[in-house]
Amino acid sequence: xxxxxxxxxxxNTSQQERAKGGPLAGKRVxxxxxxxxxxxxxxxxxxxxxxxxxxxxxxxxxxxxEAGAQxxxxxxxxxxxxxLKGDTGAQAIAAxxxxxxxxxxTMGEARVAAAAHGLFxxxxxxxxxxxxxxxxxVPSIESWGVLARDLEDIIxxxxxxxGKDENxxxxxxxxPPDLSNIGGPLMKGQTAGxxxxxxxxxxxxxxxxxxxxxxxxxxxxxxxxxxxFQDFGLFRVxxxxxxxxxxxxxxxxxxxxxxxxxxxxxxxxxxxxxxxRGESFGTLIKEYLFQGAYFQFENYRAFENACRIRxxxxxxxADLFKNxxxxxxxxxxxxxxxxxxxxxxxxxxxxxxTLPANITGQPALHVPSFARGPEGDMGMQLAAPRLADAxxxxxxxxxxxAMSGAERK
Amino acid sequence: MKxxxxxxxxxxxxxxxxxxxxxxxxxxxxxxxxxxxxxxCLWLPGALPKLSREALEKATLACxxxxxxxxxxxxxxxxxxxxxxxxxxxxxxxxHKPLARNGWIDIxxxxxxxxxxxxxxxxxxxxxxxxxxxxxxxxxxxLVDFNRAGTPLIEIxxxxxxxxxxxAMEYVKALRTQLRYTGSADCSMEQGTLxxxxxxxxxxxxxxxxxxxxxxxxxxSIRNVGDAIAYEIVRQxxxxxxxxxxxxxxxxxxxxxxxxxxxxxKFSGPCVPDPSVARIVVTDDWLKDIRxxxxxxxxxxxxxxxxxxxxxxxxxxxxSQEREISEFFEEVARQGIPPRKAASWITTHLVPALRDRDVxxxxxxxxxxxxxxxxxxxxxxxxxxxxxxxxxxxxxxxDRSPDEIVEKGKYRQVSDNSELEAIVDKILxxxxxxxxxxxxxxxxxMGFLMGLAMKASGGKANPRLLKEIFTKKLG
Numbered sequence: 001x002x003x004x005x006x007x008x009x010x011x012n013t014s015q016q017e018r019a020k021g022g023p024l025a026g027k028r029v030x031x032x033x034x035x036x037x038x039x040x041x042x043x044x045x046x047x048x049x050x051x052x053x054x055x056x057x058x059x060x061x062x063x064x065x066e067a068g069a070q071x072x073x074x075x076x077x078x079x080x081x082x083x084l085k086g087d088t089g090a091q092a093i094a095a096x097x098x099x100x101x102x103x104x105x106t107m108g109e110a111r112v113a114a115a116a117h118g119l120f121x122x123x124x125x126x127x128x129x130x131x132x133x134x135x136x137x138v139p140s141i142e143s144w145g146v147l148a149r150d151l152e153d154i155i156x157x158x159x160x161x162x163g164k165d166e167n168x169x170x171x172x173x174x175x176p177p178d179l180s181n182i183g184g185p186l187m188k189g190q191t192a193g194x195x196x197x198x199x200x201x202x203x204x205x206x207x208x209x210x211x212x213x214x215x216x217x218x219x220x221x222x223x224x225x226x227x228x229f230q231d232f233g234l235f236r237v238x239x240x241x242x243x244x245x246x247x248x249x250x251x252x253x254x255x256x257x258x259x260x261x262x263x264x265x266x267x268x269x270x271x272x273x274x275x276x277r278g279e280s281f282g283t284l285i286k287e288y289l290f291q292g293a294y295f296q297f298e299n300y301r302a303f304e305n306a307c308r309i310r311x312x313x314x315x316x317x318a319d320l321f322k323n324x325x326x327x328x329x330x331x332x333x334x335x336x337x338x339x340x341x342x343x344x345x346x347x348x349x350x351x352x353x354t355l356p357a358n359i360t361g362q363p364a365l366h367v368p369s370f371a372r373g374p375e376g377d378m379g380m381q382l383a384a385p386r387l388a389d390a391x392x393x394x395x396x397x398x399x400x401x402a403m404s405g406a407e408r409k
Numbered sequence: 410m411k412x413x414x415x416x417x418x419x420x421x422x423x424x425x426x427x428x429x430x431x432x433x434x435x436x437x438x439x440x441x442x443x444x445x446x447x448x449x450c451l452w453l454p455g456a457l458p459k460l461s462r463e464a465l466e467k468a469t470l471a472c473x474x475x476x477x478x479x480x481x482x483x484x485x486x487x488x489x490x491x492x493x494x495x496x497x498x499x500x501x502x503x504x505h506k507p508l509a510r511n512g513w514i515d516i517x518x519x520x521x522x523x524x525x526x527x528x529x530x531x532x533x534x535x536x537x538x539x540x541x542x543x544x545x546x547x548x549x550x551x552l553v554d555f556n557r558a559g560t561p562l563i564e565i566x567x568x569x570x571x572x573x574x575x576x577a578m579e580y581v582k583a584l585r586t587q588l589r590y591t592g593s594a595d596c597s598m599e600q601g602t603l604x605x606x607x608x609x610x611x612x613x614x615x616x617x618x619x620x621x622x623x624x625x626x627x628x629x630s631i632r633n634v635g636d637a638i639a640y641e642i643v644r645q646x647x648x649x650x651x652x653x654x655x656x657x658x659x660x661x662x663x664x665x666x667x668x669x670x671x672x673x674x675k676f677s678g679p680c681v682p683d684p685s686v687a688r689i690v691v692t693d694d695w696l697k698d699i700r701x702x703x704x705x706x707x708x709x710x711x712x713x714x715x716x717x718x719x720x721x722x723x724x725x726x727x728x729s730q731e732r733e734i735s736e737f738f739e740e741v742a743r744q745g746i747p748p749r750k751a752a753s754w755i756t757t758h759l760v761p762a763l764r765d766r767d768v769x770x771x772x773x774x775x776x777x778x779x780x781x782x783x784x785x786x787x788x789x790x791x792x793x794x795x796x797x798x799x800x801x802x803x804x805x806x807x808d809r810s811p812d813e814i815v816e817k818g819k820y821r822q823v824s825d826n827s828e829l830e831a832i833v834d835k836i837l838x839x840x841x842x843x844x845x846x847x848x849x850x851x852x853x854x855m856g857f858l859m860g861l862a863m864k865a866s867g868g869k870a871n872p873r874l875l876k877e878i879f880t881k882k883l884g
Contacts (some may be wrong), residue, residue, distance in 0.1 A: 036455040049454060056448075058455060135454040140684035169459050169687045227518075249487050249681055252498015255453045257553065296489055296679040303681065339625065392697050 004093070007088040007097055010040045010243040011073040017060045019133065022068025023156050029069045030089055030098035032077045036133035037061045044135045045086065045164050048254035048280035050261040058133020059165045060102070060144060067160035072098045079285045080137045080251065083347040084109050084338040085369030090147055099181040100157055101147040106138050107239060107347075108331075108354020110145020111366035114336050115379035118368045121147045122154045122393065125386045126361030127172045130165030138246045139170070141358045151400045155182055155393050162389070179388040183397060190395065192222040192382070197232035198353070202330070208377065213371030215381045217328060226321055227327075234309055235356040238350055241295055244344075247285075248292025254280060278391035286327040287344045317360045320337045321385045324392060326395065327352050331366045331379025354381065363389040365396045369403060412611040412649065414642045415619060416571035418580060421562050422594045423536065423602040424467045430500070430535045430561040431458035431686070438539070438557035450559035452497035459684050464533070464561035465689065467593035468508055469699045471563055472531045474587045474706060477512030479696055483532075485686040493551065494538040496558055504680035507532035508563075508689070513707065514587065515581035524785040526580050528570040536560040558824040563594075569608070569619065572800050574635035574642075581605060581631050585706055592730045598630050605634050609641045611649060636661040641669055710735055718748035732761070733770055740777035746784045754784060758801055766805065768847050774808040783811040795868045796820035824871040826878070832865050833878045847883055855879060 004011065010033070018177075031037060034044035036054035043049040057065070064071065076088040081104045088111040089101035103110040105123040122145065135141050144161070146154045159179045164171060165306045194214065197206055218224055256262030261327035263275030281289065295303045298372030320327065330353055332338070338350035348355075357364035362383045370380035383394035417601075426436055432449035448456040451583060469479055484506045487499035512528035535864060538558040542551050565584065571577045584602060585596040596603040610622040623643055628634045640662075640738040645655055660669040689866055705713070707729045728738045742748040742877050759780070763770065783804065787797045792815055807814075815821055837844055847854040858879060863870050 042454060044454065052454060054455065055453065132457050133455040167459070168457050170457065170685045245681055246684065249489060249499055249683075252489065252491065253454075253496060255491065255498065258451055258492050258496065259453070274489055294680060300679055307682075347499075347740070 003291055004095075004097065006094060007075055007092050008073045009043075012040075012071050019287075020068045021268070022066065022162060024064065025068035027100055027153060027156070028072040028101045029064055029102065029157070030072045030075050030092040030099045031102045032081070032087075032157070033074045034077060034081050034103065034104060034135040035061060035074075035102060036135070037071060037074065042074075042075055042135060043260075044080050046079045046254070046280065046282070046285070047261045048080075048251070048256075048277070049135070049259065050280075052259050054133070059130035059167055060161045061133065063161045064157070067156070069100075069157075069160070075101065077103075078109075079282045080135075080247070081109070081142070082137060082247065082285050083108055083289055083350070084113055085284060085341060087113055087325055087339065088120060088258065090114060092258075093117065093119060093147060093149060099148060099150075100153050103147060103202060104134065104136070104142050105145030105358065107351040108364075109338075109351075110147055111354050111379065111381060112332050112351060112362060114368065115377050116339075116364050118377065119147045120151045120154055120368060120396070121145055121366040122158065122396075123364045124158065124162065125177065125223055125363045125389050126281045126358075127170075127174075128162050128387070128389065130168040130171065132160075132167035137250050138243045139169055139250065140246060141243055142348040143358065143361075151393070151396050152210055155179065155397075157285045158389065158393065165398075174387070177387050179390050179393070182394050183391055187376050191225050191324045192217055192326050192328045193225050193227040193320060194328050195229045195320075196226055197229055198329055199357065201267060201352070202333070205373075205375075206330065206334055207223050209334070209371050209373045209378055210357055212373075213330070213378070214328060216370050216402070217380070217399075220399055225324055227324060229316065229320065231313065231316065232307075232356075234397070235313060235359050236352055238306045238310050238313060239355045239359055240291070240344075240348060242310060243303055244288050244292035245295045245303050246292070248289045248296055251281075251285075251289055256280070256341045273300060284342065284344070284347070288347075291344060313356075314360050317356070318385065326382045326384050326392065329356075329381045329383065331377075331381040334373075334375045334378060357383045360386065362386050363392050365392050367396060367399050367403070370399070411614050412642075412646050413614045413616075414572055414574075414638070415569045415610045415612060415622075416577050416638060417608045417622075418565075418567045418571070418577060419606040419608070420565045420567075420581070420584065420829055421604040422471070422565065422596060422607075423586060424464055424471070424561040424563060424594050425602075426461055426464040426467050426561050426593075428461050428463065429559040429579075430461055430464050430533070431559055433459075434559070435560055436560050438536075438560055440556055442554040442556060444540075445556045446558070457726035458501065460687060460689070461561065464697055467591075468531075468533050468561070468563050469691075469696070470591045470593045470702060471588055472509035473700060473703050474591045475509075475512040475531065475584065477509035477528060477531055477566065478877060479509050479691055480506065482506060483508045483689055483691075484688045485533075486680040486681045487683045488534075488678055488680050492537075493553055494540050494558075496555065498536065499681075500535060500537060500591075500681070501686060503532035504589070505682065514580060514581050514583045516576065518579075519575050524575070524576070525674060526570045529566045531563055531565050534562050534564060536562050538846035546595075549629065549833055563566070569610075574638040577607060577638050578631050578635040578867075580636055586730055589628050591703055592704075592732070598628075601629075607634065607641070609638060609645065610646050610655070611642065621655045622655050623655060625662055626659060626672070627661045629664065633662060633664055636667060637669055640667065644669065651865050694811060704732060707732075707735070714738075714748075718742055718752075720748060720752055724749065724752045728752050735794070737770055737777050737780075741781045741784070746779035746780065746781050750784060751781075751790070754801075756779075758798055762802060762805060773805045779808075779811055786811055786815065790824065790871065791814050791815065792820050792824065793822045793869065793872060795863070799868075817831055819867075820869065822871045823866050824836065825871045826874065826876055829862075829866070829870055829874055829878055832862050832870070833875070833882060836861050836865065837882060843881065846875070855883075 034308040036058040041056040089103045094117045110121040151169035221366040336350045341347040364383040369378045371378040434445045485501045486504040488502045489499045507530040510530040515561040518524035539554045558742045588594045601845045607625045608622040711725040711729040729735045741751040
């Protein structure tokens with residue numbers, strides 16, 4: 001069992017928020033040090049931001065406070081939010097230190113972390129939650145992920161944080177999903193699509209386990225339908241190229257000039273940069289940043305192609321929803337421990353089933369225990385069309401009650 | 410061998426918007442170092458850029474003034490390079506999708522004919538911070554002042570249509586006139602709010618090849634732009650004559666030694682679309698609104714001044730080069746002052762006086778009404794031209810009326826015959842030899858005698874009457 005100090009980089013002992021009412025009153029929320037909370041260490045898990053104290057609250061943090069949430073503290077996280085190495089947000093809930101955890105979901109971190117701890121996790125549609133105050137890495141792909149044992153807590157958080165923010169003009173000019181009325185019974189005639197090519201990459205045993213999850217979906221009222229998506233394998237490639245390029249740009253500001261670690265000596269500015277950045281970044285993120293710099297400086301064509309293919313993947317995915325209401329995926333592969341990944345390739349291996357929703361900007365919900373076997377919980381992941389967050393959470397409620405019913409039996 | 414120069418200019422112009430391009434910090438780079446900064450322009454973790462509406466409007470106005478087509482959609486890219494004056498490892502610039510394309514400026518060429526110089530595109534970008542290198546005791550230190558970081562710029566990229574230093578200088582002058590007219594930029598090369606980079610290559614006359622170019626920077630006046638280009642043309646010509654290849658690189662103009670010196674290889678980093686800055690999508694209504702704000706531009710205004718006020722082409726051009734002067738002239742003319750007289754007084758007396766004081770009209774108490782009144786008094790003969798000049802200088806310093814200044818300063822011209830005759834008699838008596846000279850046929854002596862009489866009257870004599878009296882008495 002981990003100790004409190006292992007879980008938190010900052011533990012909030014202030015009593016101020018406790019008495020406050022609101023829809024999240026009494027709920028303890030743990031955030032990560034890449035989310036700005038005024039006065040808290042915000043180093044994004046990297047020496048590059050060593051000692052950086054946030055000057056103001058991220059919009060999400062401010063809205064949580066307004067809704068009466070009690071900010072329990074800031075968990076540990078993988079460097080700059082790439083992968084799950086060292087992440088403790090889910091553990092904070094497992095250890096009873098928090099009811100809700102916020103984790104950036106850039107390739108599926110929130111959903112995969114939840115799968116390891118029997119929690120629900122929700123990744124919102126891209127662009128419906130302000131990124132103001134998020135120390136981001138991959139701005140066109142990353143999203144906020146919410147984890148909790150109880151889906152109602154996730155819904156309450158989503159209600160509190162979703163919606164326009166004048167501090168984030170990059171949010172698309174569209175109506176954010178209306179989450180005010182989630183709760184009716186599952187509508188008749190819901191169809192869940194299963195992508196054939198996705199199953200093609202799984203082991204026989206994984207397919208069998210996932211099938212048991214699909215059967216439970218059927219029992220909950222879904223009609224199942226197999227669909228084909230020939231380019232499924234391209235999601236990973238596109239994510240890797242675009243993600244690494246954006247990461248390389250985003251991390252460009254970590255130069256030791258204004259904050260963070262700075263190398264102790266250098267003969268000139270160029271050496272100061274090299275030494276500072278060399279000392280600041282860990283090997284895993286360095287590998288990823290190198291990949292991005294390669295595409296930026298040496299193979300820009302590949303980046304352009306990836307952007308174009310991304311557009312096609314978004315359109316083709318939207319087409320699938322003409323015939324199905326949601327897409328069902330396993331959340332993770334068995335036997336791959338995302339937290340233990342030591343190379344960019346291993347990180348991508350661990351998130352190959354969750355990252356498509358990050359590429360398309362769709363909402364995705366991880367439901368625990370639907371596909372659990374002796375080797376662990378593969379997780380049932382449902383993805384809905386972009387901006388259909390409310391409908392997806394509603395489906396989640398039905399599955400949650402089916403689940404608790406099953407447990408009672 | 411004889412070569413033809415092919416010259417293109419890249420001109421950075423700082424917009425005079427109230428704030429920086431992506432945050433609400435004041436756009437005042439000259440303030441106390443690092444005073445005008447915030448999490449956005451320091452690019453602190455968690456900050457997000459917010460595009461300034463005013464900067465976008467001023468940029469658009471500038472593009473329209475240079476006859477460009479505003480693009481329906483434009484967007485910002487990250488121009489990646491690492492330098493301490495760049496707080497985030499990339500500069501936000503519209504590389505792939507610029508705000509405007511396909512403009513032009515007309516100049517009068519060296520042959521006296523109109524020449525149209527094309528503009529390839531105009532894009533918006535943010536300026537970088539300023540590096541200050543100092544000594545702290547005996548240790549050299551480099552300091553960064555982020556006041557300038559994020560201030561709004563437009564970059565105007567010409568086609569390589571210029572063929573001589575003259576063309577380039579005229580292009581810069583015309584561009585500056587047009588931009589100042591819009592009120593969106595101050596365009597001072599001395600203060601660095603207009604910066605010119607010149608790309609120069611040579612080719613044999615009669616060919617249309619585009620050879621390897623050399624970029625020259627650091628010219629802080631239009632004159633230096635011409636001199637640097639002229640120097641570079643000679644230098645490259647000598648290289649080619651010696652069969653030395655021209656290598657793509659950047660050179661700095663040294664205004665002291667008056668030569669260009671190699672600085673570095675020309676660097677071009679990658680440009681990646683930025684996902685955090687909102688795309689700019691221009692609607693028809695918005696564009697119409699900006700177009701309405703575009704003033705009558707100098708070329709058209711000069712034509713109108715010729716037609717409506719009967720100015721000569723040169724007078725019309727003088728009266729329309731600067732928007733403030735042009736508006737002032739027109740207000741004066743509309744108050745019944747003969748337009749050519751107003752133009753002449755503005756050019757020969759008002760403009761030099763403003764230049765001496767390094768001010769613009771609005772920075773002085775002078776109004777068109779008081780200036781018109783001064784010329785009206787002059788016209789009626791109450792004061793003479795000499796006194797009018799004196800009164801004008803006082804109008805630049807106080808807000809008293811011309812009439813009051815004339816009365817208090819005793820500038821009223823002396824038109825009393827007996828008073829003037831007494832002066833003339835005394836001068837004739839004191840200078841008998843000059844009188845003889847004149848009577849002997851030397852007409853120039855009249856001017857000398859007039860000068861003496863004017864001086865004796867304290868500059869207030871009515872010159873017409875004075876001359877009449879002299880002519881009568883010497884006749």
